[in-house]
Amino acid sequence: MPAFTLYGSRGSTNTDRVRLTLAEGGFTDYELVLLNLQKGEQKSTEHKKRHPWGKIPVLISAEGFTLYESRAICKYLATKYSFPLLPPGSDIEAAALFDQGQCAEMLYFAEPAGRIAFEKFAKRFMGLPPDDAVVSDALRSVEMFFDVAERLLRHKDYMAGNDFTLIDIYYIPLIQRLFACGYGDVILGREAVSAWWNRCVNRPAIQRMLAADKEATVATGR
Numbered sequence: 001m002p003a004f005t006l007y008g009s010r011g012s013t014n015t016d017r018v019r020l021t022l023a024e025g026g027f028t029d030y031e032l033v034l035l036n037l038q039k040g041e042q043k044s045t046e047h048k049k050r051h052p053w054g055k056i057p058v059l060i061s062a063e064g065f066t067l068y069e070s071r072a073i074c075k076y077l078a079t080k081y082s083f084p085l086l087p088p089g090s091d092i093e094a095a096a097l098f099d100q101g102q103c104a105e106m107l108y109f110a111e112p113a114g115r116i117a118f119e120k121f122a123k124r125f126m127g128l129p130p131d132d133a134v135v136s137d138a139l140r141s142v143e144m145f146f147d148v149a150e151r152l153l154r155h156k157d158y159m160a161g162n163d164f165t166l167i168d169i170y171y172i173p174l175i176q177r178l179f180a181c182g183y184g185d186v187i188l189g190r191e192a193v194s195a196w197w198n199r200c201v202n203r204p205a206i207q208r209m210l211a212a213d214k215e216a217t218v219a220t221g222r
């Protein structure tokens with residue numbers, strides 16, 4: 001029996017955050033159950049018992065422990081299986097900087113980047129046109145975010161300090177989505193941000209997972 005089941009969806013940035021964490025930790029003893037969001041499988045009565053808001057990802061351990069929210073799942077997995085992706089628990093300041101990095105990622109980056117991904121990517125599959133006003137407002141926020149990140153990354157290698165952590169992983173799926181939507185310049189147009197991005201995506205485990213996903217995308221024609 002696998003250690004846990006991960007309920008997710010293909011092409012879901014929140015699921016990919018967890019999958020990248022597992023890839024980086026070299027952990028494979030789990031089952032991935034894919035729900036079809038277009039068919040609304042995440043809103044079934046059965047799935048709402050796992051996630052009261054009817055979303056993915058959700059982790060259920062072999063013992064029945066249930067957890068939702070991608071970042072909480074990533075942190076749980078890194079702690080439980082000792083992936084070297086968290087600051088040492090004994091270093092209170094490093095832990096505080098990690099929490100600070102998570103808040104900045106969620107509120108200042110993922111919020112506007114998620115709006116762009118929804119308008120320019122998800123809506124395509126719903127047969128709806130993007131709202132250009134929402135996109136340009138969100139793009140302005142993302143640009144402003146990376147202007148600040150550019151200054152910070154001139155003095156540290158990674159988002160939460162000098163080590164690669166979960167915080168860096170948290171960015172990867174939505175940045176990839178920005179590239180897919182034609183906004184890669186927000187990264188490539190900034191020297192320190194671009195160098196940080198290369199450090200992240202050139203990690204062997206991350207490279208392998210992204211390459212496998214790219215192949216799967218080509219094979220399914222999405």
Ligand SMILES: N[C@@H](CCC(=O)N[C@@H](CS)C(=O)NCC(=O)O)C(=O)O
Nearest residue numbers: 012013014037055056057069070071
């Ligand atoms: N903050 C949540 C967001 C979860 C989320 O919005 N998941 C999306 C897929 S990427 C979803 O389930 N969308 C379908 C829906 O809301 O019905 C997390 O990080 O897990």
